[in-house]
Amino acid sequence: MAKILQRIRLVPNVHLLEVEAPEIARRAAPGQFIMIMADEQSERIPLTIADWDAEKGSVSCIFLTVGTSTRKLALLQAGDDVPVFVGPLGKPSEIKTFGTVVCAGGCFGIAAIYPIARALKAQGNKVITVVDVKARYLLYWEDKLRRVSDRFIISTRDGEAGGTNEPHYIAAELGRLIAAGPRVDRVTAIGCTYLMSACAEATRPHGIKTVVSLNPIMVDGTGMCGACRCTEGGKTRFACVDGPEFDGHAVDWEEVYARRKSYFDDEVRSLCAWEEKTFG
Ligand SMILES: Cc1cc2nc3c(=O)[nH]c(=O)nc-3n(C[C@H](O)[C@H](O)[C@H](O)COP(=O)(O)OP(=O)(O)OC[C@H]3O[C@@H](n4cnc5c(N)ncnc54)[C@H](O)[C@@H]3O)c2cc1C
Numbered sequence: 001m002a003k004i005l006q007r008i009r010l011v012p013n014v015h016l017l018e019v020e021a022p023e024i025a026r027r028a029a030p031g032q033f034i035m036i037m038a039d040e041q042s043e044r045i046p047l048t049i050a051d052w053d054a055e056k057g058s059v060s061c062i063f064l065t066v067g068t069s070t071r072k073l074a075l076l077q078a079g080d081d082v083p084v085f086v087g088p089l090g091k092p093s094e095i096k097t098f099g100t101v102v103c104a105g106g107c108f109g110i111a112a113i114y115p116i117a118r119a120l121k122a123q124g125n126k127v128i129t130v131v132d133v134k135a136r137y138l139l140y141w142e143d144k145l146r147r148v149s150d151r152f153i154i155s156t157r158d159g160e161a162g163g164t165n166e167p168h169y170i171a172a173e174l175g176r177l178i179a180a181g182p183r184v185d186r187v188t189a190i191g192c193t194y195l196m197s198a199c200a201e202a203t204r205p206h207g208i209k210t211v212v213s214l215n216p217i218m219v220d221g222t223g224m225c226g227a228c229r230c231t232e233g234g235k236t237r238f239a240c241v242d243g244p245e246f247d248g249h250a251v252d253w254e255e256v257y258a259r260r261k262s263y264f265d266d267e268v269r270s271l272c273a274w275e276e277k278t279f280g
């Protein structure tokens with residue numbers, strides 16, 4: 001059991017969940033995740049640790065409402081309990097002095113990139129943060145991210161924040177950054193599979209190491225079930241214990257796309273049944 005300290009909607013479809021979890025807060029590192037169950041009937045789902053406060057003993061995650069479990073989470077209130085909140089899981093991000101690093105984030109990745117950007121900045125890197133949102137009003141945690149970034153770029157699909165009238169996308173933004181110089185030494189990209197694979201393709205011709213945080217379906221999160229199998233450099237990996245961060249240039253993206261869709265029909269059925277039962 002873990003107590004919800006707060007659950008607030010940050011922008012449409014995106015919620016912050018702060019949970020009392022002193023042990024996890026004491027041991028958390030950038031890049032790690034937790035497994036949560038919204039209630040006794042829910043599946044276990046992984047969420048990235050977006051922030052933590054060791055003194056207060058709390059851990060914060062940001063989630064998008066996409067299906068049954070995340071919709072259940074979005075109904076939780078301060079004081080409620082969740083039956084499962086375990087972590088920290090996964091390998092922490094590699095934090096070293098690389099030089100100029102780009103932290104690219106979209107959807108929940110805007111929050112997931114935050115502890116990585118903070119740690120890279122504290123390590124003496126020049127941090128350029130690039131965030132992707134469909135429109136400016138969907139951006140959250142701008143102040144937090146600006147505080148740990150030397151440069152902050154907002155890429156919107158409607159072109160509003162970019163100062164042009166042309167829609168653009170984070171991978172194109174990344175391409176422009178690389179072309180303009182100075183040299184980018186490393187990129188970390190977190191968000192939907194498309195965003196991460198597009199960022200990896202943008203950096204591939206330039207040989208810039210690009211780390212992606214894969215989000216395959218996970219069941220136990222501890223390397224026992226095999227659900228999160230993926231392939232990196234021709235080798236089988238389990239994202240929950242060998243990752244979730246991998247070399248974006250070595251990931252078999254077709255496999256990631258295919259495996260993420262494995263239960264699509266069941267997920268839609270589950271959501272319809274739950275909505276019917278909950279809202280009539
Ligand atoms: C390491 C990791 C960290 C993640 N961090 C975040 C985060 O910080 N914030 C966030 O919003 N999302 C995060 N995700 C994705 C999140 O786990 C899924 O959005 C969530 O499980 C969807 O559950 P659902 O029941 O609401 O949706 P469903 O309708 O069940 O599924 C919608 C889609 O979500 C994916 N999904 C479903 N079940 C799982 C599962 N058990 N594990 C992984 N993906 C699943 C599938 O691609 C599916 O098509 C992360 C995933 C991984 C693997």
Ligand code: FES
Nearest residue numbers: 221223225226240
């Ligand atoms: S989630 Fe079961 S092996 Fe990774």
